[in-house]
Amino acid sequence: MNDASILVLATGGTIAGQAGSATRRDYRPGQIDIADFLADFAELGLPARLTGRQVANIDSANIGPDIWRELHTQITRAMDDPAVDGIIITHGTDTAEETAFLLDLTLPTTKPVVLVGAMRPADAVGADGLRNFANAVNAVADKDAGGRGVLLVMGDQVLAARDARKAQTTGSGAFVGFPRGAVALANPASLDWLQPAWRTGEKARFAFPANFPYVPIVHGYAGQEAGDITRALDGGAKGIVLAGVGSGNAPDCVREALADAARSGVVVVRASRVDEGLVDREPEDDANGFVAARALGPAKARILLQLLIASGTTDPEHVQEAFNRR
Incomplete structure (x- = not known):
């Protein structure tokens, strides 16, 4: 030292x-x-x-x-x-x-x-x-x-x-x-x-936002109802992070409500309430307009999504690229 x-x-x-x-x-x-x-x-x-x-x-x-x-x-x-x-x-x-x-x-x-x-x-x-x-x-x-x-x-x-x-x-x-x-x-x-530096000379990836958009985390559970999503939208959510069961899953009624939200311009990210593991893209994600959180848990997925929305990035494809980046 x-x-x-x-x-x-x-x-x-x-x-x-x-x-x-x-x-x-x-x-x-x-x-x-x-x-x-x-x-x-x-x-x-x-x-x-x-x-x-x-x-x-x-x-x-x-x-x-x-x-x-x-x-x-x-x-x-x-x-x-x-x-x-x-x-x-x-x-x-x-x-x-x-x-x-x-x-x-x-x-x-x-x-x-x-x-x-x-x-x-x-x-x-x-x-x-x-x-x-x-x-x-x-x-x-x-x-x-x-x-x-x-x-x-x-x-x-x-x-x-x-x-x-x-x-x-x-x-x-x-x-x-x-x-x-x-x-x-x-x-x-x-x-x-244990490994060499991996971000030498890198600039800030995002500007610090003037305001943090409202992005709630909706916790998934057995018997969950679509009202959880409705309440988030009624509260003015610009994005929603699902802390889903398993690999970012939810009951069909919740998925349908989230897909409706995505079609209306709300950015939806599927993360997992499970302690460890990847949430990969599923075939339905393209049709639903969902983003897979990959290695990020719900708390960090929310931070990244807030920065993306604040910087004007809301297209699911571009949001997914940011979540894929290491």
Whole structure:
């Protein structure tokens, strides 16, 4: 690890949480100021120059467009600042995959950007926040960190934003990557990339939107009725992501309602409520005007669809091309 200059943007979450007891199950996220967190980290003696800014200090369930916009603005400025080598974002784990993916799609790959969180609050037995943060510093400071898009560091793994997802509600190994798995293995003393950089010199794929169009996720289930789709449309949906059963499936009445929506100009993406696996195109998708989410789960499919609609891309064929891209 070199003596890198790193900007740390803090948003709260468990990594800044406290329970008031080393053994309590419940805790309050977003309690520790970034200045105090970095003071604790400084005691580890790792060679990095860190500057902290508090963007928010909240449970990541409350993260949304306003905080995303502020993060994007500050990261963009840091990208243009020659005194900054890379950026770390401390973030709650519940929605980290969405923030990471949004930033991955709307930032260039010039400098490394890494999200990091924790599964246990700072005062818990076996708290993982400082170790995860040390791994994130190690990743950002590495000379080969650029050209990989936004990354997420958790549980001694470095995951690409497009692949990362939270697969367990608790436990330090809660994050996994699909379909690629980890792109690097990290610990506070070393970092091993498992593949070469795949996005060197790439510009932002999308402009950050002025407004995020309304795109609800409709969860599929046995006995589902078409009213779920009607309510989404009545709410002004510009697109709909189906978190379908199996490989993006739904009862016939729901499929028919979604096909009607697609014919009216609403973009419909079939994803899956299943934890892992591809949702491929089916023969009926052409006739119905549907898009297959491929490797993206419903949450990230929604982010990509919002960016596409905001940029004026609504033709199902062109939307499908964006979902096929890795």
